[in-house]
Amino acid sequence: MNDWPTLATLQLEHSPGWLTIWLNRPEVRNALSAQMVDELMDTLNRAANDATLRGITVRGRGGVFCAGGDIKDFKATMQAQDLAAVRASSLRAGDLFERIHTMPQLVLMLVEGPAMAGGMGMVCAGDVVAISDGASFALTEVTLGIPPAQIAPYVVNRVGLRTARRLMLTAARFGAEEALQMGLADHRAADAAGLEAIEAELRRAVMRCAPGANAVTKNILLATQRLQGEQLRALAADGFAQCMLGEEGREGVAAFLEKRKPAWNT
Numbered sequence: 052m053n054d055w056p057t058l059a060t061l062q063l064e065h066s067p068g069w070l071t072i073w074l075n076r077p078e079v080r081n082a083l084s085a086q087m088v089d090e091l092m093d094t095l096n097r098a099a100n101d102a103t104l105r106g107i108t109v110r111g112r113g114g115v116f117c118a119g120g121d122i123k124d125f126k127a128t129m130q131a132q133d134l135a136a137v138r139a140s141s142l143r144a145g146d147l148f149e150r151i152h153t154m155p156q157l158v159l160m161l162v163e164g165p166a167m168a169g170g171m172g173m174v175c176a177g178d179v180v181a182i183s184d185g186a187s188f189a190l191t192e193v194t195l196g197i198p199p200a201q202i203a204p205y206v207v208n209r210v211g212l213r214t215a216r217r218l219m220l221t222a223a224r225f226g227a228e229e230a231l232q233m234g235l236a237d238h239r240a241a242d243a244a245g246l247e248a249i250e251a252e253l254r255r256a257v258m259r260c261a262p263g264a265n266a267v268t269k270n271i272l273l274a275t276q277r278l279q280g281e282q283l284r285a286l287a288a289d290g291f292a293q294c295m296l297g298e299e300g301r302e303g304v305a306a307f308l309e310k311r312k313p314a315w316n317t
Contacts, residue, residue, distance in 0.1 A: 055070070058094070059086060059090065060075060060076055060086055060087035061073060061090050061091065061094060062075045063094065068105040068106070068257075068258060068317065069105060069106050069108070070098055070101075070106075070107050071108040072094060072109045073111065073112050074110070074111040077112045080118035080165065081117045082117065082119060083117060083169050084124055085121075085140065085143075087121075088143055092143075092146065095151065099155055104156050105260075105262050106156050106157040106159060106253075106257045107158050107159065108159045108250060109158065109177065110160075110162070110246075111162075111164070114164045115163070116160075116164060116170050116174070116186070117165075117166055118167050118168070119167040119169040119170050119171075120168060120169045124140075125197075128140060141200055141201055148173065148205055151173060151177060152273070153273060155265075155269060156262070156266070157179065157253075157257050157265065157269075159178065159180075159181065159253055160174045160179070161246045161247075161249075162180065162182040162236070163186060165186075165187050165188070165189075166187070166188050167188065167189050167190075168190060168192055169202060171188050171189070171202070171235075175206045175209035175210070178269075179238075180236045180237050181237065181238035181239070181246050181249045182227050182231070182239055182246075183227065183241065183243065186226065187224065187226050188226075188230055189223065189224040190218050190219050190222060190223075192219075193222055194222045203215070203219070206218070208276070209234065209235055210233050210234055227239055258316060261294075261299040261302075261313065264299055264300075264303075267290040271286065274286050274287075299313075299315070302314055302315075
């Protein structure tokens with residue numbers, strides 16, 4: 052599936068095993084419009100069903116990650132005075148964050164410049180986060196009279212409830228150093244070139260991992276947030292057994308015993 056489409060709000064770059072999604076509305080700081088949400092959902096759904104993809108990078112054009120929701124969209128929705136439409140729009144955004152969170156591939160967020168409100172929510176939904184020294188963050192929704200609603204569970208999951216309370220209830224702004232200290236970011240680089248070096252190393256690491264096993268591992272990890280006890284053990288046992296007896300498990304064991312790289316290690 053190499054024939055990725057040309058889109059209005061995104062630029063897609065495909066290389067063997069990897070898809071880079073550029074948020075491409077630099078004139079409005081890559082704000083999340085309804086069209087961008089739809090294009091992201093369509094792209095991610097397609098990527099989730101592409102067994103050739105091992106990882107996905109999300110980043111922003113113009114030295115900005117994402118300024119959050121498109122305020123012009125907000126104003127148009129408010130003028131319509133349609134409670135059902137506002138609720139549906141919120142649910143659609145929630146679906147996007149959950150889609151990012153549950154992708155079977157590793158999702159890498161590369162952050163230059165601001166990642167505000169929903170933009171920070173997207174970052175928190177990813178698996179690995181690398182930021183530049185110029186990155187900045189804030190959950191500014193309450194300053195507009197609205198709650199950071201759909202992103203709340205992903206922010207809490209990423210930085211913990213205590214920190215999420217402080218960030219959400221004060222709209223605090225912070226930079227790269229604090230983001231690293233609180234655990235929002237996993238890696239920090241001086242600039243875009245440094246981010247790309249981190250990305251290259253992570254790609255090499257992912258290519259050593261069996262894609263099916265990674266997908267099952269991610270499913271087990273996420274299940275720890277909703278299951279416990281016997282249910283969690285059963286899900287883990289099922290995943291382990293399926294992988295062990297599947298093509299990847301057989302190839303991995305054979306490669307280890309034969310002292311060679313497994314077929315997926317490209």
